[in-house]
Amino acid sequence: MTRDADEAVACTGLTYSFGETNAVDGLDLTVVRGEVFGLLGPNGAGKTTAIRCITTLLPVPARMVHVFGRDAAREAMAVRRLLGYVPQQLSADAGLTGRENVALFARVFDVHRSERAERVAQALAAVDLSEAADRLAGTYSGGMIRRLELAQALVSAPRLLILDEPTIGLDPIARTGVWEHINAVRAATGMTVLVTTHYMDEADQYCDRVGLMHRGRVRALGTPSELRQGLGERRGAKATDPLPTLEDVFRDVAGSGLDDQSGEFRDVRSTRRTARRVG
Numbered sequence: 052m053t054r055d056a057d058e059a060v061a062c063t064g065l066t067y068s069f070g071e072t073n074a075v076d077g078l079d080l081t082v083v084r085g086e087v088f089g090l091l092g093p094n095g096a097g098k099t100t101a102i103r104c105i106t107t108l109l110p111v112p113a114r115m116v117h118v119f120g121r122d123a124a125r126e127a128m129a130v131r132r133l134l135g136y137v138p139q140q141l142s143a144d145a146g147l148t149g150r151e152n153v154a155l156f157a158r159v160f161d162v163h164r165s166e167r168a169e170r171v172a173q174a175l176a177a178v179d180l181s182e183a184a185d186r187l188a189g190t191y192s193g194g195m196i197r198r199l200e201l202a203q204a205l206v207s208a209p210r211l212l213i214l215d216e217p218t219i220g221l222d223p224i225a226r227t228g229v230w231e232h233i234n235a236v237r238a239a240t241g242m243t244v245l246v247t248t249h250y251m252d253e254a255d256q257y258c259d260r261v262g263l264m265h266r267g268r269v270r271a272l273g274t275p276s277e278l279r280q281g282l283g284e285r286r287g288a289k290a291t292d293p294l295p296t297l298e299d300v301f302r303d304v305a306g307s308g309l310d311d312q313s314g315e316f317r318d319v320r321s322t323r324r325t326a327r328r329v330g
């Protein structure tokens with residue numbers, strides 16, 4: 052099948068179940084080349100599962116997931132070569148220096164030996180870690196660790212960068228730092244970015260489009276301002292009224308189940324998921 056040349060990611064009726072749990076349930080989603088797309092949703096909405104299908108870490112049937120036109124089921128290796136992935140779980144080794152951590156990824160992602168040192172240095176520079184590169188990662192702050200993981204994902208020069216809650220648990224300055232580095236690399240390379248976040252203010256500020264996911268599917272899709280204006284219109288707001296926030300849109304989409312399932316949206320911490328999986 053010929054895919055649209057504008058598509059970086061296309062999920063078509065993507066479904067993935069863990070036993071009886073339909074984590075992703077008929078997800079249709081297109082990420083356009085060059086955009087920053089935010090996948091939002093309460094805990095358990097299926098965001099990470101969808102991302103793991105896109106990265107080929109979870110197996111999917113043919114024709115459900117395409118990355119730059121490559122079928123994730125049939126051409127998994129080709130898909131992997133196109134993307135960089137920063138998972139929720141820590142992926143940096145505290146006992147290695149920043150440079151050694153990135154060099155490890157350069158080897159894993161098969162960056163040619165003759166280019167490796169330079170590409171590692173470039174990736175570290177892109178996230179402002181050149182000076183700290185030869186310190187052990189165990190001495191880094193939370194924000195520096197996140198930027199190091201970004202460098203690890205960038206060292207293979209991916210066309211698609213996938214980030215699962217890249218700023219969770221960081222202070223506001225460190226969060227801004229992570230986003231500024233993502234944006235700078237995107238501007239320089241034209242890379243496409245697919246990101247999940249629980250921070251509505253970040254999605255509003257940094258994402259070109261967002262998809263609000265709930266119970267395994269995208270329930271609302273658009274630019275942050277389109278979604279906010281749409282809710283204002285549905286509520287019969289006057290032109291002079293302040294626009295609803297993206298969090299209002301989110302609550303509207305996720306409905307009353309949100310409070311039962313997810314607690315206070317801004318307070319979500321990935322440790323809950325880690326505890327659930329480990330436990």
Ligand SMILES: Nc1ncnc2c1ncn2[C@@H]1O[C@H](COP(=O)(O)OP(=O)(O)OP(=O)(O)O)[C@@H](O)[C@H]1O
Pocket residue numbers: 069072073074075092093094095096097098099100101324
């Ligand atoms: N490895 C697993 N085994 C069993 N069930 C799982 C597993 N991973 C996820 N699930 C279940 O699948 C559903 C979707 O989970 P998923 O982690 O994809 O959601 P999420 O939107 O990423 O949530 P969060 O915001 O907490 O990261 C949940 O009901 C979850 O409990």
